[in-house]
Amino acid sequence: MKFSSILFLSSTFKAASSFAVASPAKSSATGGAGVHRPVGKDGEGAYTASTKGCFDVIATATPLVVKEIENQPIRGFGSPAFHIADYGTADAGTSLGLMSQMVTEVRKRVGDDKKEIVLHYEDQVTNEWQSVFNHALGLKTVSDAYGKEIPNPYALNDVFVEACGVGFHNQCYASNTIDFGVSFTAMHWLSQFPSSLKGQEYMHAARCPESPIPEKEQAAKDWKSILEARAKELVPGGRFVCVNFCKDANGYFLGQTDVGESMWDSFKTAWDQLKEQNLIDEEERLGVSFPNYYRTEQEFRECVDSVKGLKVVSSEEKIVRCPYRELYVTGESGKTPREYAEWFVPTTRSWSHSTFKSALKTDRDEEDKEKVMATFWENYMKIVEKNPEAHGMDYVHNYIVFEKEE
Numbered sequence: 525m526k527f528s529s530i531l532f533l534s535s536t537f538k539a540a541s542s543f544a545v546a547s548p549a550k551s552s553a554t555g556g557a558g559v560h561r562p563v564g565k566d567g568e569g570a571y572t573a574s575t576k577g578c579f580d581v582i583a584t585a586t587p588l589v590v591k592e593i594e595n596q597p598i599r600g601f602g603s604p605a606f607h608i609a610d611y612g613t614a615d616a617g618t619s620l621g622l623m624s625q626m627v628t629e630v631r632k633r634v635g636d637d638k639k640e641i642v643l644h645y646e647d648q649v650t651n652e653w654q655s656v657f658n659h660a661l662g663l664k665t666v667s668d669a670y671g672k673e674i675p676n677p678y679a680l681n682d683v684f685v686e687a688c689g690v691g692f693h694n695q696c697y698a699s700n701t702i703d704f705g706v707s708f709t710a711m712h713w714l715s716q717f718p719s720s721l722k723g724q725e726y727m728h729a730a731r732c733p734e735s736p737i738p739e740k741e742q743a744a745k746d747w748k749s750i751l752e753a754r755a756k757e758l759v760p761g762g763r764f765v766c767v768n769f770c771k772d773a774n775g776y777f778l779g780q781t782d783v784g785e786s787m788w789d790s791f792k793t794a795w796d797q798l799k800e801q802n803l804i805d806e807e808e809r810l811g812v813s814f815p816n817y818y819r820t821e822q823e824f825r826e827c828v829d830s831v832k833g834l835k836v837v838s839s840e841e842k843i844v845r846c847p848y849r850e851l852y853v854t855g856e857s858g859k860t861p862r863e864y865a866e867w868f869v870p871t872t873r874s875w876s877h878s879t880f881k882s883a884l885k886t887d888r889d890e891e892d893k894e895k896v897m898a899t900f901w902e903n904y905m906k907i908v909e910k911n912p913e914a915h916g917m918d919y920v921h922n923y924i925v926f927e928k929e930e
């Protein structure tokens with residue numbers, strides 16, 4: 525059997541889920557599966573609960589999305605439903621407010637408050653899909669970093685929810701079917717593990733004085749595949765707003781900006797301490813190599829011209845400050861240094877835990893690995909609690925708007 529995607533479909537609380545799976549080894553449809561593994565158990569929604577900064581990143585992109593809905597040609601009265609795809613959605617919690625706003629904006633634009641809208645949630649096969657439905661169907665409420673409850677798009681009626689586990693390096697939807705694509709903080713994950721930093725001190729390509737060739741080349745290849753797939757999926761005149769981690773003009777990137785300590789330096793110190801604590805050996809100490817890449821403006825732009833039918837409307841680099849640190853510094857969080865460490869560190873853990881863990885030798889059992897990891901996160905929290913104001917995870921993104929030519 526050739527086709528091996530998992531496709532979940534759900535449009536009502538009682539809707540049936542259908543999925544077809546063949547051997548992943550025989551298919552490219554699970555591209556990148558396992559490169560990023562969710563924290564927590566499926567259904568817990570640990571991602572949304574612990575990554576409050578992503579709400580701010582999406583809020584920063586919202587005016588761009590609204591502007592494009594105002595400008596794009598919309599298939600009008602009597603046309604098919606308006607299809608929105610959120611690529612690399614995780615548990616669908618962080619984009620929930622944007623989805624509600626997009627539904628409202630599209631309906632306003634066509635003057636039809638019953639215009640049918642389909643929300644397509646896309647992520648890897650290994651995603652926390654139960655949480656996607658909990659959030660998207662309003663079975664579990666979601667709050668942002670400031671405790672504000674997020675409105676649910678499903679409650680707006682005539683909204684249909686579907687999910688796809690193909691992986692965004694592949695074409696996920698039929699050609700000319702998606703009116704508006706969005707993706708936040710996801711497409712830095714590579715489709716494969718170049719792992720070229722194993723045996724070195726850097727851990728991440730962005731920290732190397734020169735970008736390592738295997739990661740750089742994989743990132744270029746993946747970006748081309750991503751854009752070619754979106755160019756097929758979008759309807760003519762459709763838009764794709766892609767908000768991606770980047771290495772900006774100042775050389776800043778996630779967790780390493782003009783404010784505070786580098787999160788990566790702290791990771792390194794906390795990881796190295798494991799060796800001093802006799803918990804890992806030298807091979808494991810140097811075994812961390814993140815399978816993701818923060819592209820520069822030039823790297824984002826480089827292959828666009830070779831992708832037929834897609835043009836860049838705008839691109840802009842922006843820093844979103846770490847909301848945890850901001851709330852701590854202003855005193856609004858009311859937390860002690862230790863409480864701050866316990867509150868902030870999980871946001872760094874939500875995306876990095878599986879990569880750090882994969883540096884541990886395969887002959888260790890799961891319990892042993894998790895014990896080592898618990899000490900690693902405790903080491904990091906101890907660093908943070910000594911000087912909380914200096915520790916945060918600023919987000920550095922390139923906000924790129926694409927249009928599919930008509």
Ligand SMILES: C[S@@+](CC[C@H](N)C(=O)[O-])C[C@H]1O[C@@H](n2cnc3c(N)ncnc32)[C@H](O)[C@@H]1O
Binds near residue numbers: 713
């Ligand atoms: C940091 S989360 C971002 C989630 C959400 N978009 C947000 O902004 O809060 C990155 C997501 O990208 C997903 N991802 C990584 N590689 C992927 C792939 N090849 N295809 C689809 N999703 C992928 C991960 O599973 C994860 O859910």
